[in-house]
Amino acid sequence: MTFSVATIATAAVAPPPVPAPQARTAETVTGRCAGCSARSKGLCGALTAGDLPTLSTSSRPLDLLSATPVVMEGEEAEAVFTVMSGMLKLYKTLPDGRQQITGFATAGDVIGLAVGTGYAYTAETVTASTVCRMPRTALRRMMERHPAVQGRLLAMTSVELSAAQDQILLLGCKTAVERVSSFLLALSRRSRPLADGTPSVFLPMPKVDIGAYLGLRPETLSRVLRKLEGAGAITRLTNDRIRIENPAALEAAA
Amino acid sequence: MTFSVATIATAAVAPPPVPAPQARTAETVTGRCAGCSARSKGLCGALTAGDLPTLSTSSRPLDLLSATPVVMEGEEAEAVFTVMSGMLKLYKTLPDGRQQITGFATAGDVIGLAVGTGYAYTAETVTASTVCRMPRTALRRMMERHPAVQGRLLAMTSVELSAAQDQILLLGCKTAVERVSSFLLALSRRSRPLADGTPSVFLPMPKVDIGAYLGLRPETLSRVLRKLEGAGAITRLTNDRIRIENPAALEAAA
DNA sequence: GTGTCCGGTTGATCCAGATCAGGGCGGGTC
DNA sequence: GACCCGCCCTGATCTGGATCAACCGGACAC
Numbered sequence: 001m002t003f004s005v006a007t008i009a010t011a012a013v014a015p016p017p018v019p020a021p022q023a024r025t026a027e028t029v030t031g032r033c034a035g036c037s038a039r040s041k042g043l044c045g046a047l048t049a050g051d052l053p054t055l056s057t058s059s060r061p062l063d064l065l066s067a068t069p070v071v072m073e074g075e076e077a078e079a080v081f082t083v084m085s086g087m088l089k090l091y092k093t094l095p096d097g098r099q100q101i102t103g104f105a106t107a108g109d110v111i112g113l114a115v116g117t118g119y120a121y122t123a124e125t126v127t128a129s130t131v132c133r134m135p136r137t138a139l140r141r142m143m144e145r146h147p148a149v150q151g152r153l154l155a156m157t158s159v160e161l162s163a164a165q166d167q168i169l170l171l172g173c174k175t176a177v178e179r180v181s182s183f184l185l186a187l188s189r190r191s192r193p194l195a196d197g198t199p200s201v202f203l204p205m206p207k208v209d210i211g212a213y214l215g216l217r218p219e220t221l222s223r224v225l226r227k228l229e230g231a232g233a234i235t236r237l238t239n240d241r242i243r244i245e246n247p248a249a250l251e252a253a254a
Numbered sequence: 255m256t257f258s259v260a261t262i263a264t265a266a267v268a269p270p271p272v273p274a275p276q277a278r279t280a281e282t283v284t285g286r287c288a289g290c291s292a293r294s295k296g297l298c299g300a301l302t303a304g305d306l307p308t309l310s311t312s313s314r315p316l317d318l319l320s321a322t323p324v325v326m327e328g329e330e331a332e333a334v335f336t337v338m339s340g341m342l343k344l345y346k347t348l349p350d351g352r353q354q355i356t357g358f359a360t361a362g363d364v365i366g367l368a369v370g371t372g373y374a375y376t377a378e379t380v381t382a383s384t385v386c387r388m389p390r391t392a393l394r395r396m397m398e399r400h401p402a403v404q405g406r407l408l409a410m411t412s413v414e415l416s417a418a419q420d421q422i423l424l425l426g427c428k429t430a431v432e433r434v435s436s437f438l439l440a441l442s443r444r445s446r447p448l449a450d451g452t453p454s455v456f457l458p459m460p461k462v463d464i465g466a467y468l469g470l471r472p473e474t475l476s477r478v479l480r481k482l483e484g485a486g487a488i489t490r491l492t493n494d495r496i497r498i499e500n501p502a503a504l505e506a507a508a
Numbered sequence: 509g510t511g512t513c514c515g516g517t518t519g520a521t522c523c524a525g526a527t528c529a530g531g532g533c534g535g536g537t538c
Numbered sequence: 539g540a541c542c543c544g545c546c547c548t549g550a551t552c553t554g555g556a557t558c559a560a561c562c563g564g565a566c567a568c
Binding site for chain 1 (some may be wrong): 405
C-alpha cells in the first residue's frame with residue numbers, strides 16, 4: 001500500500017455508475033463473504049466468522065468494466081467500497097479541468113470514506129474490477145458493534161496519510177527522474193517478482209495517468225523511462241510491464 | 255485546520271529537545287488540564303471532566319523557544335504532543351538535505367502520531383510555543399478506556415488526510431500564483447479579521463518556510479506577493495501580516 | 509483489405525520558476 | 539556609535555520540464 005495515496009475517502013454513492021454494473025445474483029448470501037478473496041484485508045479483516053452473515057447481507061459485490069466511475073468528487077457519500085480485484089484511480093479535478101491523481105487502489109483498499117458528507121475525490125476503474133459496496137449506515141453499525149473495525153479504519157487512514165505525505169515530498173522536492181524511480185520502486189515492493197526472481201512492475205494504467213500521479217506530462221514520463229532503460233536500471237518488457245534490472249541504481253536515482 | 259497538512263504524526267520522543275524545554279512545576283496537578291486553553295480541542299476534547307485528574311498526571315506542558323525541535327523524523331515515537339500555543343512546522347528531509355514542509359501546526363493540533371514505531375516527520379517550533387507531552391502508552395490507555403478518543407483520533411486523521419490530498423493537488427497542478435492564493439485564502443479562513451472587518455493573515459514563519467510548504471523558492475514567493483499586491487488583491491501591512499483586500503480576486507487566482 | 513482512432517514516442521521550441529548575484533534593512537552585540 | 543548577521547527584496551540569467559507538432563503502430567470497424 002505504499003504507492004496508493006488516497007485509497008481511503010469518505011462515504012458512498014447513490015445511483016449505480018454510468019455503465020450499469022453487473023450485480024451478482026446466483027450466490028449463497030451467507031457464504032459469499034466467507035469465500036471473498038479480500039476477506040482478510042480492508043475493513044472486513046477486523047471481523048470474526050460470526051459476523052459473515054450480517055456482512056453478506058449489508059454488502060454487495062459489483063463487477064465493473066474499465067473506465068467506470070465509482071464515486072464522484074463532491075457527491076453525497078452514501079456508501080464505501082472495498083476493492084476485491086482490478087485497479088482504480090482516485091483523482092481530484094480543478095475547475096478548469098486539470099486533474100491530479102492522488103492514488104491508485106487495488107485489492108483490499110477501501111474507497112469512499114469521507115470526512116464530511118461529500119466524497120473527497122473521484123474514483124474510476126482503470127481495468128475491469130470488482131468492488132464490494134457497503135452503505136455508510138451499515139459501516140457505522142459495524143463500527144458501533146466492533147471497536148476493532150474503528151481501529152482498523154484508523155490504521156488504514158494513518159497509512160494513507162503517511163503515503164500522502166510521502167507524495168507531498170515527491171511532488172514538492174523531487175525531479176522527474178527521482179519521481180519515476182520512487183514510483184517504480186514503491187510499485188515493485190508490493191508486487192511479486194518474475195519467474196526468474198528479478199523484480200518487475202505491472203502498469204495497467206495509461207501513461208497519462210501515471211504522469212498525472214507524479215505531476216509529469218506523458219512526454220516527460222516517456223523520456224525518463226527511456227533514460228532509465230539506457231542507464232540499465234530497467235527493461236521495458238511490454239507496454240504495461242517493466243523489469244527492474246538494477247534496484248540499487250533506482251534507489252540511488254530516487 | 256485546512257492548511258495544516260501533517261499535523262498528526264506518530265508517537266513520542268524520549269530525551270528532551272536540544273534547547274532544554276522549561277518544565278512547569280508550580281501548578282496544581284489536578285487543576286492544570288481543567289484550565290487548559292486547548293482543553294476542548296485535540297484529543298482532550300473527547301474526555302469528560304472526570305478524566306481530568308488522570309489526564310493531568312499523564313501529560314506535561316512544555317514551554318519551548320523558537321527553532322526548537324520537538325520530534326525528529328525516524329526517531330522512535332514515544333509520545334504525542336498537543337500544541338497549546340505558538341506555531342510549529344512539520345517537515346520531511348531528503349538524504350541530500352532538501353526539505354519539504356508538510357504542514358504547520360497551531361493550537362489544538364496533535365503532533366507525533368505514528369503509523370509504525372518511528373515519527374514520520376520532524377516537528378520544530380517556528381515561534382515560542384507551548385506543547386503538552388503525553389506518552390504513547392498513556393494515549394493507548396486513554397483509547398482503551400474511552401472509545402470516543404479513538405473516534406476523535408480517526409476524525410482528526412481523516413481531516414489531515416483530506417488536507418494532504420488538497421496539498422497534493424496544489425503541488426501537482428497549480429502555478430505559483432495559484433499556490434500562494436490558495437495558501438492565503440486557507441489561512442484567512444482560520445484567522446480572525448482585523449478590527450475594521452477586513453480579513454488578514456498572520457505569517458510568523460520565515461518566507462523560506464512558506465516556500466518550502468508550497469514547493470516554491472523564497473524569491474518566487476516574494477515576486478508572487480508583489481504581483482498580488484500590484485493587482486490590489488492584498489496589502490502587506492508588516493513583514494508578517496497581510497491584509498486580504500479582495501478575497502474574490504484571490505479566489506479567482508486560486 | 510482500408511480507414512480511423514488512440515496511446516505512446518520522439519523532436520523542436522518555449523517558458524515558469526530556479527538559480528545566481530547584489531543590495532537594503534532591522535535587530536543584535538560589543 | 540560601528541559592525542555583523544539574517545531575512546527579505548530585486549534584477550539577470552539559466553534550465554527542467556511543458557508545450558507544440560509530427561509520426562508510429564496496434565486495435566477496431568467496415
